Amino acid sequence: xxxxxxxxxxxxxxxxxxxxxxxxxxxxxxxxxxxxxxxxxxxxxxxxxxxxxxxxxxxxxxxxxxxxxxxxxxxxxxxxxxxxxxxxxxxxxxxxxxxxxxxxxxxxxxxxxxxxxxxxxxxxxxxxxxxxxxxxxxxxxxxxxxxxxxxxxxxxxxxxxxxxxxxxxxxxxxxxxxxxxxxxxxxxxxxxxxxxxxxxxxxxxxxxxxxxxxxxxxxxxxxxxxxxxxxxxxxxxxxxxxxxxxxxxxxxxxxxxxxxxxxxxxxxxxxxxxxxxxxxxxxxxxxxxxxxxxxxxxxxxxxxxxxxxxxxxxxxxxxxxxxxxxxxxxxxxxxxxxxxxxxxxxxxxxxxxxxxxxxxxxxxxxxxxxxxxxxxxxxxxxxxxxxxxxxxxxxxxxxxxxxxxxxxxxxxxxxxxxxxxxxxxxxxxxxxxxxxxxxxxxxxxxxxxxxxxxxxxxxxxxxxxxxxxxxxxxxxxxxxxxxxxxxxxxxxxxxxxxxxxxxxxxxxxxxxxxxxxxxxxxxxxxxxxxxxxxxxxxxxxxxxxxxxxxxxxxxxxxxxxxxxxxxxxxxxxxxxxxxxxxxxxxxxxxxxxxxxxxxxxxxxxxxxxxxxxxxxxxxxxxxxxxxxxxxxxxxxxxxxxxxxxxxxxxxxxxxxxxxxxxxxxxxxxxxxxxxxxxxxxxxxxxxxxxxxxxxxxxxxxxxxxxxxxxxxxxxxxxxxxxxxxxxxxxxxxxxxxxxxxxxxxxxxxxxxxxxxxxxxxxxxxxxxxxxxxxxxxxxxxxxxxxxxxxxxxxxxxxxxxxxxxxxxxxxxxxxxxxxxxxxxxxxxxxxxxxxxxxxxxxxxxxxxxxxxxxxxxxx
Numbered sequence: 001x002x003x004x005x006x007x008x009x010x011x012x013x014x015x016x017x018x019x020x021x022x023x024x025x026x027x028x029x030x031x032x033x034x035x036x037x038x039x040x041x042x043x044x045x046x047x048x049x050x051x052x053x054x055x056x057x058x059x060x061x062x063x064x065x066x067x068x069x070x071x072x073x074x075x076x077x078x079x080x081x082x083x084x085x086x087x088x089x090x091x092x093x094x095x096x097x098x099x100x101x102x103x104x105x106x107x108x109x110x111x112x113x114x115x116x117x118x119x120x121x122x123x124x125x126x127x128x129x130x131x132x133x134x135x136x137x138x139x140x141x142x143x144x145x146x147x148x149x150x151x152x153x154x155x156x157x158x159x160x161x162x163x164x165x166x167x168x169x170x171x172x173x174x175x176x177x178x179x180x181x182x183x184x185x186x187x188x189x190x191x192x193x194x195x196x197x198x199x200x201x202x203x204x205x206x207x208x209x210x211x212x213x214x215x216x217x218x219x220x221x222x223x224x225x226x227x228x229x230x231x232x233x234x235x236x237x238x239x240x241x242x243x244x245x246x247x248x249x250x251x252x253x254x255x256x257x258x259x260x261x262x263x264x265x266x267x268x269x270x271x272x273x274x275x276x277x278x279x280x281x282x283x284x285x286x287x288x289x290x291x292x293x294x295x296x297x298x299x300x301x302x303x304x305x306x307x308x309x310x311x312x313x314x315x316x317x318x319x320x321x322x323x324x325x326x327x328x329x330x331x332x333x334x335x336x337x338x339x340x341x342x343x344x345x346x347x348x349x350x351x352x353x354x355x356x357x358x359x360x361x362x363x364x365x366x367x368x369x370x371x372x373x374x375x376x377x378x379x380x381x382x383x384x385x386x387x388x389x390x391x392x393x394x395x396x397x398x399x400x401x402x403x404x405x406x407x408x409x410x411x412x413x414x415x416x417x418x419x420x421x422x423x424x425x426x427x428x429x430x431x432x433x434x435x436x437x438x439x440x441x442x443x444x445x446x447x448x449x450x451x452x453x454x455x456x457x458x459x460x461x462x463x464x465x466x467x468x469x470x471x472x473x474x475x476x477x478x479x480x481x482x483x484x485x486x487x488x489x490x491x492x493x494x495x496x497x498x499x500x501x502x503x504x505x506x507x508x509x510x511x512x513x514x515x516x517x518x519x520x521x522x523x524x525x526x527x528x529x530x531x532x533x534x535x536x537x538x539x540x541x542x543x544x545x546x547x548x549x550x551x552x553x554x555x556x557x558x559x560x561x562x563x564x565x566x567x568x569x570x571x572x573x574x575x576x577x578x579x580x581x582x583x584x585x586x587x588x589x590x591x592x593x594x595x596x597x598x599x600x601x602x603x604x605x606x607x608x609x610x611x612x613x614x615x616x617x618x619x620x621x622x623x624x625x626x627x628x629x630x631x632x633x634x635x636x637x638x639x640x641x642x643x644x645x646x647x648x649x650x651x652x653x654x655x656x657x658x659x660x661x662x663x664x665x666x667x668x669x670x671x672x673x674x675x676x677x678x679x680x681x682x683x684x685x686x687x688x689x690x691x692x693x694x695x696x697x698x699x700x701x702x703x704x705x706x707x708x709x710x711x712x713x714x715x716x717x718x719x720x721x722x723x724x725x726x727x728x729x730x731x732x733x734x735x736x737x738x739x740x741x742x743x744x745x746x747x748x749x750x751x752x753x754x755x756x757x758x759x760x761x762x763x764x765x766x767x768x769x770x771x772x773x774x775x776x777x778x779x780x781x782x783x784x785x786x787x788x789x790x791x792x793x794x795x796x797x798x799x800x801x802x803x804x805x806x807x808x809x810x811x812x813x814x815x816x817x818x819x820x821x822x823x824x825x826x827x828x829x830x831x832x833x834x835x836x837x838x839x840x841x842x843x844x845x846x847x848x849x850x851x852x853x854x855x856x857x858x859x
């Protein structure tokens with residue numbers, strides 16, 4: 001036997017630990033009074049399992065009895081999903097049966113010749129012909145209206161930019177005739193056009209919200225909540241996660257499920273937690289949180305969990321994997337983010353909107369930010385809650401059914417998504433090729449290319465998300481988004497993309513490219529000052545001129561142009577506050593507090609703009625120079641920025657601001673007044689970043705009714721539930737760590753039951769397992785690489801073998817037992833399922849029958 005050199009007292013110690021974990025007092029007495037430990041560990045496991053055990057893996061036969069001891073009343077789970085695999089090892093299935101659909105993305109065409117040949121092939125064979133409703137003229141009316149509206153937007157933006165360019169030309173000393181002035185003028189036109197487009201979008205959003213109706217948009221208020229569901233309209237709620245804060249994720253999921261249950265339509269929905277986590281301890285915590293959720297809600301048949309072992313294409317790959325395995329079971333898929341919370345009425349209305357609009361492929365909600373207490377996050381929540389509706393409504397006014405998809409809090413029609421929206425990698429090499437990072441814009445473009453509409457239900461309530469807690473976390477997120485948008489721009493000329501979605505790719509790039517353009521504009525303006533201060537004026541720039549050209553500075557025109565630009569930037573904010581004051585500002589803290597909050601937030605935005613400019617410039621240059629990024633999940637807690645982090649991230653910016661200010665003061669002191677908002681903001685970036693991240697200042701502003709949002713004044717029930725569940729989960733004992741999952745009898749049994757790699761018998765596989773376990777048992781568990789720990793967790797045979805040998809072998813590394821045996825029974829999954837509370841629904845799991853020796857001793 002493997003345990004022939006085992007210490008004689010190990011079996012007795014193992015039995016004591018198992019009895020300590022047992023839930024039933026009667027079972028404890030029977031275990032301690034019996035003689036299971038008389039003949040060693042292998043015999044102990046055989047006695048528990050009441051069958052002979054394989055020599056290489058004696059602990060496998062006792063997985064089920066160990067779980068029954070730890071979870072006797074109520075049992076761990078009903079049967080199914082609790083069952084046994086082909087080897088007889090107890091198994092807890094976390095996913096439904098497979099319903100595979102063969103899916104493959106279409107590669108991106110590399111050139112015109114390839115596109116022409118593919119178009120010819122499709123014409124000859126009929127392959128790729130779409131059944132999308134837009135192909136058959138079903139949406140011709142709103143499409144014509146949308147084209148007309150966008151033509152008006154183009155005329156307004158271009159006309160306003162040309163007038164501003166003429167003004168700017170008169171401001172320059174040589175009226176835009178010198179090479180440096182031409183470059184400044186070109187940058188100004190680009191930047192002003194970007195500002196102008198945002199202004200007209202917000203302005204039309206203001207009129208839309210003021211009117212309250214538009215017959216060409218999807219209106220959530222027109223949906224009849226009493227309309228019964230079509231039995232075939234099944235919807236999958238999918239939550240892709242990766243190394244997230246487990247209590248926050250599952251608190252939001254539970255609040256959403258409970259709100260959905262209140263509508264009486266929960267039978268039409270299933271929920272999938274799709275994990276790409278590669279941290280072993282987080283993976284264990286996820287499975288325990290899923291199991292606790294299912295036990296407490298009696299939801300083993302509606303809530304599922306899957307962690308991929310082969311993690312490709314990040315979030316989009318996770319969704320692709322779901323579509324291949326279970327997509328055919330559902331008519332719709334509703335994507336939630338790790339910090340998303342949605343009310344049951346919002347979920348059911350989205351399904352009814354889809355049913356009422358069969359031409360819609362994606363309907364995106366406008367999530368409202370809430371839940372943060374940092375000063376920075378509260379200002380951002382206020383901004384998105386107050387100004388955001390204007391831009392969202394205006395965006396939808398111009399785009400209609402060719403709108404945005406933001407990757408979460410949106411419902412998707414499964415059939416066209418599975419057929420047309422799987423993403424192939426971008427061809428080539430370098431940082432801007434390979435797996436598409438910002439998948440949402442591309443999926444919306446592909447859905448529209450297939451003839452289906454992409455809409456924004458901007459007036460649908462009940463959709464929520466969270467903001468980054470501080471500036472550094474937001475910039476970390478922006479770096480990922482910047483890289484993804486630069487990659488997406490490679491598809492600007494892709495075949496069949498609708499012009500609106502080409503414009504979406506362009507605006508996505510401009511969201512970040514505007515930063516280096518603005519930075520270059522400021523640098524060239526400073527260079528122009530230096531040239532005219534240190535150089536000799538050119539009165540005769542061209543040979544043979546009869547009359548000199550006098551450089552003329554027009555500070556009055558410059559003030560007027562600056563005022564006009566500032567009006568375009570800040571008037572949407574003023575209109576937003578006017579609209580709120582008109583409709584009722586009580587939930588925002590009152591009209592006076594809303595105006596004061598708007599002023600303070602605008603000043604803060606002015607301080608942050610130069611900081612973001614330099615960061616975004618660095619992100620763009622890093623992506624263009626081929627520097628890859630590490631895709632990490634954003635922070636989900638209210639974390640403060642330390643002084644050390646602020647100095648490391650903003651120290652160079654502070655020096656740049658000081659040097660820039662000193663140089664401009666040396667050249668022309670009066671010009672420093674124009675540049676003061678830029679250089680001053682850079683010089684104070686460190687304290688601003690630190691103090692704005694403070695939770696204490698955020699709570700003070702909340703008590704003063706500043707930056708108040710309705711979700712704080714009158715929190716919706718689904719958000720109150722989320723907060724309550726989050727507090728309860730954080731008070732629970734921690735989930736077991738990896739060493740505890742290996743060593744503790746009940747935690748190990750649960751890990752073996754949840755392991756997904758179920759292989760057949762193979763001599764080569766068994767030899768490789770023996771080698772891995774032999775190496776692991778003599779290693780310090782803290783030194784094992786995360787990838788190796790995940791492999792051990794995924795294989796029930798490896799996990800069971802390692803468990804047995806850590807207990808049996810005297811030369812096992814002592815850290816296993818030091819870290820793996822807690823002194824308190826804190827490793828079991830909480831929760832009482834419906835049958836324990838007298839509710840119908842789940843069949844009762846069979847109870848443990850203690851083996852013969854224990855029964856005899858207790859008799």
